[in-house]
Amino acid sequence: MPRDFLKGASDEYDVIVIGSGLAGLTVANVLGRAGHSVLLLEQHYKLGGMATWFKRPGGHIFDVSLHGFPYGMIKSCRRYWSQEIADSIVPLKGIRFENPMFSLTTTYNREDFTKLLTSQFKIAPEKVAEFFDTARGMNFYDDQSMTTGELFNKFFPGREDVHRLLMEPIVYANGSTLEDPAITYGIVFSNFMSKGVYTFEGGTDLLIQLMQKELKKNGVDIRIRCDVEKINVEDDRVQSVTVNGRTIKAKSVISNANLNATIFRLLGEETLDKQFVEEARAVRLNNSSTQVYMALNPGETVDESLGDLFFTSTAEEFKTDLLLSRDVTSRTYSIYYPRTRPEGRPRTLIVSSTNAHYKDWAPLSDEQYEASKQDLIKTTLDHLDRYVPNIRERLAHVEASTPRTFQHYTQHVAGASFGTKFEGLAVSRALPDQVKGLYHAGSVGIIMSGWLGAINYGVIVANDVDALLMKQVGAATQPVN
C-alpha cells in the first residue's frame, strides 16, 4: 500500500497553503505565528520550491537559485522568520562583468556604480545622480507607460554600453526585458543598489532547514508529497482542497502554485467572471532557465578574482532577446567558494545560468534533448576554460538542467523561473474578489519575484488573510489587550 502522507492530518484548518516556495513558506509561518491552524501542502519531497539544492557524491552541494538577492532580505528574514536566519545573510564580495564593450569588477551598489559611470563611462555626475533618484522614486502603482528601454534612452541616449551595465544583471535577476515597464526595473535595480548583493551563508539547505524548524515551532502542519488536485468552491467562497484522495476544509486557501495553474488547473474557469478569466489568460509568463552545475575536485579552488557573480557575454551588441536565445552568447557564473558553506567540507562549485525559453526545449525527442544538454555542457566548459584554465581536468562532476527540469520539479507552467510579467500582479491580487477566501502568493509581476519578492509577497497576502479571518470571527470578540 502506498504511504499515506496525510496520516493524522485534520479534516479542517483555518488555512491551507498549497506549495512551499518561499512565498508559501512565509504565508504559512506568519499565519501560524498569528495563532491560526495552518496546513502546508507540497507536491515535491522537499520544501523550498525554486529555492532548492541537490547533493552529489563527494560532498558537493549545488544551489539552484542562490545567486544573490538585495539587502532587504535581512530585514524580512528577521521580522517574518528569525534572527538566526537573518544573521546568516552576508554580502557578496565581487561582481564581475566581461563583454566586448567593457570589463570591470564592482561591489554593485550606488556608490561604486556612480564611480564607474562617471570615471570609466564618462557620464556627468548630475546625470548619474538624477538617474538613481528617478529609479529609487518609482512605485509599483506609478504610470507604466514608459519602458525600461525608454528610461535608459532618456538618461543615457545612444549609450548601449551603459544600458548593458545597468540592465544585464537585472535580466538575469528576473527575466525582464527592455520592453517591460520601467517601474519594474527601477524598483528591482534600486533594491540592489541600496547596499549591494547578498547571499545566504550555509547554503539553501541550511535556510530551508531553519525555516522548517521555525514553521514547526509555530505549529504549522507540514506535508510533503501532497499534490493538490483541486480547489473546491461553493457560493463564491472557497470550501476545501482535494489532495491525495482526501477533501480537507479550510476557511482560507492560499495557492503558491503558478498563477496560471492556480486559476486554470486547480480552480477552473466555471466559477469565475468572464472578464477576469480573459485577464488571467492574457498574463504572460516569464522566461525559464538553463544551468550547468560544475563541481571542482576536492581540494581544488579558483582565485577569488573570478568574483562571486560573473556576467559574461560574447555578443557585440546588447539585446535582451539575445540573452534568451538558445544560441547562447551570454552566461552568468556563480562561484561558490568554500566560504559558502563554512561548516561543510571545503568545496568549490561553479554554476552557469542562462535565461531560456521553454518552447525551445519542449518539443525535443529524448535523444535530441540529451544531445542538447551535452552540447550545453560542452559549450559552457569551452567558454569557462578561458577564465579557469584546464577546467575539464579539474572537474569532479558536471550536469545540466533545462526549462523542462524546472517544469518537472515545480509544476510551473513552461518552467517559468521568475513568475509572470507585470500584469500578473493585478490578477493575483484580484483572485479573492472572485472567490472569497482564496488567495494567490508567489512570483508575479516581476517585482514580486526572486527570493525577497516572494517572501514579501507572502507577508502581504498573510496580512490580507489574517484580516479576513479576524473579520469572520466577528466583532463580538474582545480585544486581546
Place this chain on the structure above:
Amino acid sequence: MTPADIRDEILDILEDIAPDEDLGELKDEVAFREQLELDSMDFLDIVMELRKRHRVQVPEEDYGELASMHSTVTYLTPLMKDLQKA
C-alpha cells in the same frame, strides 16, 4: 485610549520595526518617510501590529492615512477611543 496613548503605542511599534532609528526627534507633522528609513513593508508591519495588538483593521485604501504621526493618530483615534490601554 486617548490620542496620547495611541501615539505611545505607535512609537512602541516603530521601535520594533526600526530598531536602529532615533525616534526621540520624530516630528509629528512631517511624513515618517522623510525622517525615517521606512519602506512599504514597514507600513504593512504597522498595520499588522495594530491588528495583532488591538484588533484594529486598517484597510488597504486607508494606508495613506499612516503617512505621519499626526495623521496616524488622527485616523486611529475614532477607531481606538473605546479600547483599554494595555
